[in-house]
Amino acid sequence: MVISPRGRCQCMDAGVKFIPPKQIEKIEVYPPSSSCQHMEIIATLKDGGEQKCLNPETRFAKNFIKTAQKK
Amino acid sequence: MVISPRGRCQCMDAGVKFIPPKQIEKIEVYPPSSSCQHMEIIATLKDGGEQKCLNPETRFAKNFIKTAQKK
Numbered sequence: 056m057v058i059s060p061r062g063r064c065q066c067m068d069a070g071v072k073f074i075p076p077k078q079i080e081k082i083e084v085y086p087p088s089s090s091c092q093h094m095e096i097i098a099t100l101k102d103g104g105e106q107k108c109l110n111p112e113t114r115f116a117k118n119f120i121k122t123a124q125k126k
Numbered sequence: 127m128v129i130s131p132r133g134r135c136q137c138m139d140a141g142v143k144f145i146p147p148k149q150i151e152k153i154e155v156y157p158p159s160s161s162c163q164h165m166e167i168i169a170t171l172k173d174g175g176e177q178k179c180l181n182p183e184t185r186f187a188k189n190f191i192k193t194a195q196k197k
Contacts (some may be wrong), residue, residue: 076157084153086194094194111195120188123157123165 064091070108073115074098082109082119135162141179144186145169153180153190 065085078100085095096109096116109116136156149171156166167180167187180187 079157080159081157082155084155084191084194086147086150086152088151094191096191111191117191120155120165120167120182120190123155124182 064093064095065097066095066108068108069112070096070110072110072113074100074107074109076119076122078102080104135164135166136168137166137179139179140183141167141181143181143184145171145178145180147190147193149173151175 080099080101083097083099085091085097087094094111096111098107098109099105100107111117115122151170151172154168154170156162156168158165165182167182169178169180170176171178182188186193
């Protein structure tokens with residue numbers, strides 16, 4: 056479990072660098088805010104709805120919207 | 127209200143082209159799937175939690191992750 060139920064930031068660590076796009080049901084992007092200084096990206100997986108933090112610094116995260124459009 | 131509670135796609139239209147980043151609490155990205163053929167992006171606003179569909183074709187949507195990281 057990498058997501059804390061409460062607290063300032065939701066992700067406890069930097070997050071994974073890659074998730075196979077086909078496994079992703081949705082991605083939530085939380086911009087920096089007063090409760091968490093850095094952006095957080097949380098992916099919900101199709102299989103069972105598991106949530107994973109995705110490292111926003113990765114090329115995969117940066118290009119996710121572009122990549123999904125090419126499908 | 128631009129978001130339908132049920133149905134194949136969640137957004138009833140293409141969505142808005144821009145939302146001031148400071149108003150955005152989070153953005154949800156739904157890749158194309160069996161229930162909706164095109165990508166959908168739904169922004170939740172800080173003020174009252176209103177949800178708005180954001181047009182995925184816009185430069186604003188494509189660059190959202192990059193832009194948020196620069197904050």
